Amino acid sequence: MNPYVQYMYGYPHKTAYRPLEGVSLEQYVHFLNGNGHGLYVHLPFCQSKCGYCNLFSVTGQDEEAVDRYLQAFERQSRQYQHLLQSVRTQFQELTIGGGTPLYLTRQQLEQMFAVLEDCFSFADRREVIIETAPNQTDIGKLRMLKQAGVTRVSMGIQSFHNAELQALGRSHYAAAARQALHLVKDMGFSCVNTDFIYGIPGQTTESLLDSLKEALLFEPDEIFLYPLYVKHGAGLEYEGVVPDGEQAYIQYRHASRFLKSEGWRQDSMRRFVRQAKERQYQSCGFGTSLALGCGARSYLGNLHFCSPYAITKKECLARLAEYEHTHDYTKITHGILLTQQEQKRRYLIRHLLIMPGLQLDEYETTFGSSAITDFPVLQHWIESDYAQMQKSDPAFLALTETGLGLSDYLGPQLISPQIWAAMREWEEAHAHDSVSGKSEKL
Structure with missing residues (x-):
């Protein structure tokens, strides 16, 4: 049995999406009536591409390129603002992901928050969540985030061992992660989350536990443990890395047992929370969420939509150019209508x-x-x-x-044959894409 079939972070996966005709945001905006909804902003810029990442992101973009993206982001926000006036939407949660959102300059981040405040209505006690990475975290940006009302900062540490970071293709060293965590903790955000990966080539159970023990010294509020997946289009695939699922599962069991022995509560396969935070049931419902930015997914009733899934740098840059030259952001051309x-x-x-x-x-x-x-x-x-x-x-x-x-083994058992077929069709069509001149193979 392979414990790691697929990470079920969203259903259906984007590779099951197809072209749509005659669909517009106006037809589905009523799902955003009232309050309690989520707003997601995607900033697809990174200093470098991590070896395990096949998410929608681009590297090597200068400030001018980011400025062009933010101009398109503002046009999209203004068009959405006009539609939302009819349903009096109030967002409870704002999530800013990527990419690496703090790749933006402080001034660009301020511009983004100003557009959001001007175009959308938020609840008084809203949650504002942002992702960051050690190399992009500095005191000036953190102060600005605090002033903007950010409540939760999620930082990708992955490991406190430089050899393991190098194996993952991460651009930071452990020392930078320690410094960034000190800055984030000193800023006093309501919730600080740290991400770690297990199943890294060369990683041992002992080195994983060493990283977690060091993480606890910073007193984060949440720790996420992710198994290493080598996905199609990711750098580690080109290097021929094949994760050892059996060894990764052993590491997971030791890590989860350790965190629980230290008083942490496990809320999912990946999420561990300090016991001081009380667990409260909250229905996930259908997860109504509106997204801004290229590559971001919206969920409105039975309609899920985003730009076509892209993994190669050429494809991602093409999608980015399409987004920046879009005239009508309310027209929905790619997604899925769920039965x-x-x-x-x-x-x-x-x-x-x-x-x-x-x-x-x-x-x-x-x-x-x-x-x-x-x-x-x-x-x-x-x-x-x-x-x-x-x-x-x-x-x-x-x-x-x-x-x-075994969530990544059990969850995929709930995928329908139709969605599996659509995903496989996409995989077969992209089995020989080329990234950086190297052949990709599923």
């Missing part, structure tokens, strides 16, 4: 893979049917000790400790 059955699958994935799990009555109220009847595989999970019925009121179906650790 009722696909919405059920997405609902399960969004709830079951995190704690406290799936509230069974809520599922039945939403869809008018039983989750276990709709998906007999759930009964198999229960019989295999991957999931269990919680003795609570209301009743929850939750993954066991074993099930949490």
